[in-house]
Ligand SMILES: Nc1ncnc2c1ncn2[C@@H]1O[C@H](COP(=O)(O)OP(=O)(O)O)[C@@H](O)[C@H]1O
């Protein structure tokens with residue numbers, strides 16, 4: 001089956017006279033198959049929104065190829081916009097219009113039948129508040145309205161940029177159910193997020209982006225499997241020794257994540273290497289277990305954005321993979 | 335077409351559109367009511383009253399001059415040297431009757447043919463202001479609330495979206511301007527029939543008024559396009575309004591002062607209001623009082639410069655092309671984020 005969304009080697013630099021150029025996207029690739037719920041993960045500023053804007057023709061790429069529903073974009077965008085519903089970075093609506101007015105204006109402009117307005121208001125749970133001005137809405141209600149506007153077209157591909165922003169736990173759960181239902185009905189959903197548990201719960205596959213490049217992609221289990229090998233949890237007899245142990249292990253080349261009462265190590269081949277190294281320093285291990293990574297630790301490891309003690313991480317401090325082909329990281333076919 | 339309908343509905347739904355329209359119409363209604371109240375119908379009774387008033391005034395003047403002459407003669411008899419009176423008291427003569435024409439004692443009256451043309455500047459100026467504000471906020475508010483971006487996710491042809499929006503704006507304003515102009519004609523015709531006269535309205539006079547109104551409507555539409563274009567270029571309503579205020583206050587005022595200082599010939603020729611005036615009144619004649627051309631009778635005639643509505647149309651066309659063209663180019667080229 002052909003992909004719903006294909007991106008190859010996408011590049012985009014923002015130029016500013018004062019700060020020079022910033023490569024927001026640096027040869028980014030992505031591939032989404034039909035009927036999936038696809039997670040698009042990355043730390044703040046990694047280029048998720050830039051990717052989606054470029055895809056939807058709002059910004060002009062500096063290079064690369066993109067296809068939506070089999071059409072080249074941005075050249076052929078008009079042919080597909082009717083079937084692509086999208087929200088990009090918490091969209092704003094005109095504050096003095098009601099939700100119903102806002103949606104019915106969009107429906108008129110997009111030649112959508114007018115009864116659809118009521119359907120989507122019902123779907124996102126705004127039916128009873130639809131005659132109130134958007135100005136009076138809470139963040140979560142605005143987010144629901146945004147999703148409603150994206151659903152108005154009965155899209156085959158639904159693109160949502162951080163849709164869980166501002167939603168309460170109940171809202172997040174409803175959103176999850178909504179996406180599942182859409183996906184079961186054949187809609188492909190692309191969901192950008194930095195809430196990893198969310199993605200792990202509802203996504204069939206993921207693409208992880210860091211500093212404008214793809215660092216991992218594929219079905220969720222495969223990404224997890226490919227990156228959880230060699231992860232161990234280490235506890236010491238004396239908790240106060242954790243900093244010293246962390247330092248020694250880092251020096252020896254392990255990737256260490258500090259937790260309050262234990263350390264997580266990645267890239268471990270033999271457990272004995274860890275115990276021997278620590279014992280040599282007079283640090284005694286009380287527990288050492290191999291663990292299956294969750295998406296969060298894979299994400300933190302791949303993007304190198306795990307918090308380091310005594311240091312505040314800056315937004316652009318993430319791992320940047322070398323410009324390489326898809327063979328280096330997990331995914332299908334490998 | 336569906337996009338056009340949506341935009342037209344959006345225009346009508348907007349509060350600013352409604353308020354600006356109501357406010358503009360209220361100002362115009364006030365002007366009309368003021369004209370109505372300050373004019374009166376001239377009938378035979380009014381003419382007779384004026385005749386009497388003129389006669390009374392003249393007689394009072396005659397009495398006064400006679401009293402003064404009497405005082406003068408008494409002073410001369412006393413040998414008064416104070417110089418309060420002329421030496422020759424016969425020089426003090428009563429004013430002639432004909433400098434007290436009865437017409438001057440008639441109350442103000444509204445002569446449609448003579449005065450209506452001058453009132454047409456009011457709807458043109460007020461509606462041009464409404465057009466500018468509504469035009470700039472119609473697209474500016476869309477830009478700064480992100481509505482434009484949402485619309486482009488539905489209709490990716492950016493220039494089409496922008497121009498369709500503009501078309502809806504102009505259609506709405508045209509309807510407003512035409513209705514207002516018709517009401518203005520009707521209102522002043524009513525004022526003239528009840529508080530003045532509608533005599534002498536030839537086909538030529540009607541045509542001249544109609545053409546002036548037409549130029550007024552064009553001015554309204556041009557103002558709307560300029561506001562719309564500036565707000566779209568700056569992607570913010572405030573940009574257009576700020577730009578306009580900047581041009582008017584700093585540009586025009588500063589330029590005026592500067593030109594005065596450097597002793598330029600026709601300072602007004604550099605100021606925009608002159609061109610608006612020329613547009614509505616067909617022409618404006620500027621005079622340079624500093625330079626003197628002596629005419630055959632030995633009188634000083636100032637050098638003149640005539641600005642016609644054609645000059646203004648050139649200026650308006652250039653502004654339109656520059657700003658609307660710029661807005662179309664910018665929306666095609668610039669990233670939307
Ligand atoms: N309009 C812009 N001008 C300049 N830099 C921008 C602009 N938009 C985004 N960026 C930069 O591009 C990078 C990627 O941003 P973005 O795509 O918004 O990240 P994300 O959505 O993943 O948080 C960031 O470093 C950001 O600062």
Ligand SMILES: [Mg+2]
Pocket residue numbers: 048049050089161
């Ligand atoms: Mg973002």
